Amino acid sequence: MENSTIVNTAFDTDHEVRAQDTICINESHLTHKWYHNIKYILVGILFGIAFVKAEIISWFRIQEMFRLQSFHMFGVIGSAVIVGAVSVWLIKRYNVKTIYGEHIEFHPKKFNKGQIYGGLLFGLGWAMTGACPGPLFAQLGTGATAVIAVILSAIAGTWIYGYFREKLPH
Amino acid sequence: MLEIIKQPWPWYIAGPIIGLTVPALLILGNKHFGISANLRHICAACIPAKVPFFKYNWRKEAWNMLFVVGIIIGAAVAAVWLQNPASIELNPKLVKELAGYGITDYESLVPAQLFSLGNLLTIRGFLIMIVGGFIVGFGTRYAGGCTSGHSIMGLSNLQWPSLIATISFMVGGFIMANIILPLIMTL
Numbered sequence: 364m365e366n367s368t369i370v371n372t373a374f375d376t377d378h379e380v381r382a383q384d385t386i387c388i389n390e391s392h393l394t395h396k397w398y399h400n401i402k403y404i405l406v407g408i409l410f411g412i413a414f415v416k417a418e419i420i421s422w423f424r425i426q427e428m429f430r431l432q433s434f435h436m437f438g439v440i441g442s443a444v445i446v447g448a449v450s451v452w453l454i455k456r457y458n459v460k461t462i463y464g465e466h467i468e469f470h471p472k473k474f475n476k477g478q479i480y481g482g483l484l485f486g487l488g489w490a491m492t493g494a495c496p497g498p499l500f501a502q503l504g505t506g507a508t509a510v511i512a513v514i515l516s517a518i519a520g521t522w523i524y525g526y527f528r529e530k531l532p533h
Numbered sequence: 534m535l536e537i538i539k540q541p542w543p544w545y546i547a548g549p550i551i552g553l554t555v556p557a558l559l560i561l562g563n564k565h566f567g568i569s570a571n572l573r574h575i576c577a578a579c580i581p582a583k584v585p586f587f588k589y590n591w592r593k594e595a596w597n598m599l600f601v602v603g604i605i606i607g608a609a610v611a612a613v614w615l616q617n618p619a620s621i622e623l624n625p626k627l628v629k630e631l632a633g634y635g636i637t638d639y640e641s642l643v644p645a646q647l648f649s650l651g652n653l654l655t656i657r658g659f660l661i662m663i664v665g666g667f668i669v670g671f672g673t674r675y676a677g678g679c680t681s682g683h684s685i686m687g688l689s690n691l692q693w694p695s696l697i698a699t700i701s702f703m704v705g706g707f708i709m710a711n712i713i714l715p716l717i718m719t720l
Contacts, residue, residue, distance in 0.1 A: 384678075387567020387682045391563035402561055403562075404600070406600060408606050414604065416615060423621055423627065430710055432624035433623075438548060440680070440684060442549055446549045447686065478701065480675060481676030481677070483705040485705060487709040488665045489702060491660070497680070500604050504607065506609070509662070512666065513662050517572055520672070522670075524586075
């Protein structure tokens with residue numbers, strides 16, 4: 364198991380391209396039938412309900428957060444990070460495997476200037492639209508159909524970034 | 534029970550649920566939590582146009598697109614069956630400020646007075662929806678992640694570049710909400 368994992372990663376150039384400019388990635392080396400992905404819909408449903416019920420997707424809550432008028436959003440993000448960090452530590456400490464018995468992989472992320480330039484740009488957009496990418500999709504789910512325009516524009520922004528990526532300072 | 538669930542959830546319930554998404558996705562299949570990458574997968578699947586950044590096997594990331602499908606379904610479930618009958622409770626200072634811009638409708642989590650297809654033709658609506666959306670998409674990819682990828686997954690894995698990205702998100706947000714947005718709102 365361990366050996367086959369190492370052999371597989373050595374020449375996986377598709378993984379390299381997928382890992383460009385992203386944290387969220389499929390690190391599994393296994394291939395499954397499509398229906399194995401259904402479980403991610405279920406996780407998404409729980410996540411989406413929490414997004415709406417805690418009013419994280421509210422434009423108003425984001426305005427409060429950036430005006431330091433409420434602790435709510437800081438509490439949500441802060442407690443999510445603490446729970447996430449303890450979980451990741453436990454996974455590493457006890458070498459917890461996936462349900463398929465695969466070793467859970469973590470790759471360190473390198474610093475580049477994009478994290479500052481892009482981060483500032485995204486921050487500006489976050490306060491304008493009152494939503495980061497996750498909440499954008501959740502807003503659509505609550506029936507706010509005008510958000511389709513925001514999502515399409517975000518897709519266009521991503522495309523333009525990809526097109527000019529090599530010319531931008533990193 | 535249902536009456537309690539219908540109330541707005543406090544941060545100490547919602548935050549840990551969101552945090553638990555991190556180990557859930559890792560244990561279910563070595564998947565690293567994040568959402569903005571889906572905007573890229575949509576580009577890769579629909580309009581790759583020979584751009585190297587979009588030339589990869591996006592089907593490997595189909596799990597994440599389905600995760601987003603789940604978010605949309607979950608949000609619909611919450612909006613239809615778990616809706617809080619009362620309006621959102623906000624800091625009175627914000628309510629007063631927004632009233633000055635003509636925002637008085639608190640029925641929906643997304644203010645209908647700002648986000649409507651008709652407003653796309655106004656300068657204010659165009660800036661907030663189209664320009665705002667564009668820099669969310671451009672900025673998250675340039676930064677290599679959004680609030681989910683950097684601020685939750687990255688920080689959970691103690692990655693200092695993610696901390697720099699998170700600080701940058703917050704700085705950008707503070708500048709927009711306190712300095713630029715008040716100007717846009719008066720347009």
